Every structure is written in C-alpha cells, then in structure tokens.
Amino acid sequence: MSTKFTVLIDVYINLFLFKEAIEAIQNQTYQNLEIIISDNGSDNEIKKYISSLESKDNRIKVIRYEENIFSYEDPELKTFVLCNDALRVAEGDYIFYQSYDDLLANDYVERMVKLFEENSDCISVAGLPVGMDIKGKLLEDPKGRKKNIRKRFMSGHELALDHLKGGVKFSSPGTIFSFKKEELIKYGGFHRSVELSQLYGIVPFGQTGFDEEAEFYWRRHEGQLNKELSRMGYCGAKELYSLIEDFNLRDRWTIYGKEVADHVVKELIKDMGRKSASLAVYNFFKFNFFGAFRSFRDSFSRIHFWIFFPSELWKNKIHLLFSILRTFSFIFLPIVYLFDKTLPSKTKPNIVIKLKRFLEESK
Numbered sequence: 001m002s003t004k005f006t007v008l009i010d011v012y013i014n015l016f017l018f019k020e021a022i023e024a025i026q027n028q029t030y031q032n033l034e035i036i037i038s039d040n041g042s043d044n045e046i047k048k049y050i051s052s053l054e055s056k057d058n059r060i061k062v063i064r065y066e067e068n069i070f071s072y073e074d075p076e077l078k079t080f081v082l083c084n085d086a087l088r089v090a091e092g093d094y095i096f097y098q099s100y101d102d103l104l105a106n107d108y109v110e111r112m113v114k115l116f117e118e119n120s121d122c123i124s125v126a127g128l129p130v131g132m133d134i135k136g137k138l139l140e141d142p143k144g145r146k147k148n149i150r151k152r153f154m155s156g157h158e159l160a161l162d163h164l165k166g167g168v169k170f171s172s173p174g175t176i177f178s179f180k181k182e183e184l185i186k187y188g189g190f191h192r193s194v195e196l197s198q199l200y201g202i203v204p205f206g207q208t209g210f211d212e213e214a215e216f217y218w219r220r221h222e223g224q225l226n227k228e229l230s231r232m233g234y235c236g237a238k239e240l241y242s243l244i245e246d247f248n249l250r251d252r253w254t255i256y257g258k259e260v261a262d263h264v265v266k267e268l269i270k271d272m273g274r275k276s277a278s279l280a281v282y283n284f285f286k287f288n289f290f291g292a293f294r295s296f297r298d299s300f301s302r303i304h305f306w307i308f309f310p311s312e313l314w315k316n317k318i319h320l321l322f323s324i325l326r327t328f329s330f331i332f333l334p335i336v337y338l339f340d341k342t343l344p345s346k347t348k349p350n351i352v353i354k355l356k357r358f359l360e361e362s363k
Contacts, residue, residue: 002032003116005109006092006181009100010038010082012068014223015046017101017134024103026057030110034092035060038082041068061089075229076192076239083190087181096178097190101224103132103217112178115209119153123183123206124198126176127214134221142215147171150210157204157256164200164267174199176216177208188247193239200264201247205255233294235279237302240272273304274312280305281312285320287327325358333360 007025011018025035039050039062054060063085070078083097094116098104108127115125128148131139150159150169162169174195179202187205191197243249244265253261276299283291299305325332336356343349 002030003094003113004032004034004092005030005094005113005178006034006036006090006096007109008036008038008083008086008090008095008097010040010078011046011050011100012040012042012070013046014101015049017219018046019049020136021098021100021103022053024106025098026059027106028104028109029107030113033059033109034090036086036090037062038086039064040070040078040082041065063089072229072232072234074192075225075234076194076236079190079194080192087185087189090181093181094178095181095184097175098216099175099219101134101219101221103136103219105215105217108214108216111211111214112209115152115211116178116180119207119209121207122153122209123180124156124177124203125209125211126178127210127216128212129171129173129176129216129218132217132219134219134223138217139220142212148210148212152211153207153209156206156208157253159208160200160204161260161264164264164271170199173218176218177203191239191243191246193236193243196236196240196268197243197247200268201243201249201252204253230279231283231288231291233279233283233288233291233296233298235272235275235295235298237272237276237295237298240268241302244268269302270304273299273302274308276302277305277308277312278316281309281316282319285316285323287323322358325355 009018009021009025022035022037025033035057037050037053037060039047042050050062054062063082065082069081079097087095094113096109096112105127111127112125116122128142128145130142133139147168148171154169159169172195175198177198179198183206184202187202188197191201249268250261250265253264276295280292280295280299283289283295333356340353340356
C-alpha cells in the first residue's frame with residue numbers, strides 16, 4: 001500500500017473556482033489521497049456541492065463550520081483554526097494546504113510523494129509555482145523563470161537564508177510546501193504568519209525537495225484576499241512578531257550558530273519594517289487614510305519602521321502625484337485640453353497625450 005497524501009482545502013465563496021480546484025485534486029494520478037474540505041460557513045449552493053462530493057468520493061472528509069471564521073482584525077485566524085483542526089484529523093503521511101482558487105497539475109501529488117520517497121531526510125517538498133489568471137490563462141512561462149532555480153534536494157536552512165538575502169532559489173507562494181505530517185506537528189503546525197512560519201520555522205530543519213516539472217497554478221485576480229488586505233493596510237506585522245516568540249525562532253535557529261540565528265530574526269524584523277513603512281506611505285499617498293493608519297498602528301513602535309519611512313516617502317512620491325491629479329482632475333483636465341488643442345500635433349509632447357488619457361480615465 002502506498003503512503004497516504006492529505007490535501008487540505010477550505011472554501012467560503014466562489015463556487016466555480018472551488019469546483020476547478022477540487023476536480024484537479026480528485027483527478028490526481030496519485031490516488032491514495034485524503035481530501036479534507038473545511039466548509040467555512042459557505043452558502044447553501046456550496047454546501048450542497050460539498051455534500052455531493054462527500055457522498056461520491058470516499059477519500060473526502062468534511063469539517064463544517066456554521067459561521068464563517070474570519071476577521072479583518074485577525075485575517076489569518078481562518079488559516080490557524082481551519083488548518084490546525086484539519087491537521088488533527090488528517091491520516092496522511094504528508095500534508096499539503098492549498099487555497100480554493102489555486103490548481104494542481106494532474107501529476108503534482110505523485111511528484112511530491114516521489115521526492116519524499118527518494119530522500120528520507122526530506123521534511124518538505126515543493127513544485128514550481130506558475131501564475132494564472134481567473135480564467136485559467138498562464139501569466140508566465142515556467143521555462144523562462146528567474147526564480148525557483150535550485151537543486152532537486154538541498155538543505156532547508158540554505159534555502160531560507162538564500163530567500164532572506166533576496167536570492168533566486170525560492171519565490172512565493174510560501175504555502176506551496178508539502179510536509180511530513182509528523183514534522184509539521186513537531187514544529188508547531190499552522191501559524192497565523194502562514195508563509196513565513198513555513199519557510200523560516202519548519203523548512204530550515206531538514207532537507208527540502210523541489211521538482212521543477214511539478215506545476216502549481218497560483219491564481220492571481222482582483223478578488224484575492226491579500227489584495228484587499230493590502231488596501232486595508234495589513235502586511236502581517238503583528239503575526240511576524242508573534243511568530244518569532246511562538247516558534248522560538250532565535251532558539252530554533254541556534255543549531256546553525258548564534259550569529260546565524262540573530263541574523264535571521266534581525267533580517268525578518270528589518271524586512272517587515274520596510275514592508276509596513278512602504279504600505280503605510282503607499283496608502284497615505286493614495287489618500288487611503290484608513291489603510292495607512294492600520295500599517296502605522298501595527299508597526300509604529302518598531303525602530304525599523306522609522307528607519308525605512310523616509311526612503312519609502314521618496315520612493316512612493318509618484319503615487320502622491322497620481323492621487324492629486326486624479327482627485328483634482330476637474331481642474332487639471334481643462335488645462336490639458338487647452339494644451340492639446342493649441343500645440344501642433346507634430347510637436348506635441350508625449351506627456352500631454354499620456355496625461356490626457358490618465359485624467360479622462362480618472363473621471
């Protein structure tokens with residue numbers, strides 16, 4: 001009997017995307033699957049579809065929640081609760097969590113299991129993330145990638161350190177990793193800082209495998225929660241600072257030396273300072289004051305927020321200009337029309353044409 005592979009997936013909205021995701025899981029060439037669906041307070045249409053799946057496919061387990069578990073003040077509460085509840089009942093030797101809107105290539109699971117079986121020291125494995133739009137069109141050529149360039153097997157801490165310094169060995173999404181269940185549980189399960197907890201809290205403590213022919217289709221669309229959260233000023237700052245304490249990251253990394261451990265924690269905090277400063281400034285310059293305030297609130301007590309704040313003000317200044325032009329387009333547009341009419345077409349600056357187009361689209 002082959003080893004069992006468990007796929008966790010949760011759903012609340014967008015039945016058409018969930019259907020595509022589930023069908024791709026069910027149609028895997030590797031058949032010894034356990035599929036755990038977390039019905040996160042979905043509507044009746046989705047509930048009926050899930051019940052139909054459950055009655056026809058004995059590989060499917062369903063965990064039902066009467067109310068949707070989600071809070072904009074605690075966005076990853078959902079992942080923390082749903083995934084850890086599923087992990088407690090999972091029977092598979094390997095665990096993979098995917099979003100309801102992503103897709104697996106038909107042989108994805110088979111290739112992941114093969115990686116684990118080839119190297120007994122592997123505690124995590126991953127395939128190649130490929131961008132896809134909401135209609136299923138690929139947004140990039142997998143063969144022309146500039147990231148995810150690494151060996152079939154390597155030390156997990158080397159992968160994490162390379163990512164920390166902006167290397168090419170790994171690129172998002174961080175939840176692309178499949179784990180040995182016993183190792184996932186040993187190192188803390190699913191944390192609210194989902195991606196960083198996996199890449200820096202679990203992957204580094206064993207070998208990690210990679211199959212560049214195992215394609216994971218990472219859906220990118222306007223309805224993505226992370227895009228909405230960015231507009232609301234959320235960048236995961238509180239979750240990262242909690243992760244450092246909850247997973248004892250500094251102590252955990254000391255097996256590679258105290259200097260390395262200090263470096264990892266320092267760089268994670270530094271990078272979050274830059275991200276939160278950038279998001280605060282970006283939203284402020286877009287006149288999204290609520291989003292700017294949230295980023296500021298979550299990070300203002302951290303020194304790296306203030307270290308990066310001046311440079312982010314300068315880097316994002318173009319967004320302030322666009323916001324001013326968009327807000328006061330009723331003033332600027334007549335002026336641009338005047339230039340457009342009076343300047344000869346042959347000598348008309350390109351900036352006038354572009355500005356006219358931008359202001360008309362902003363009306």
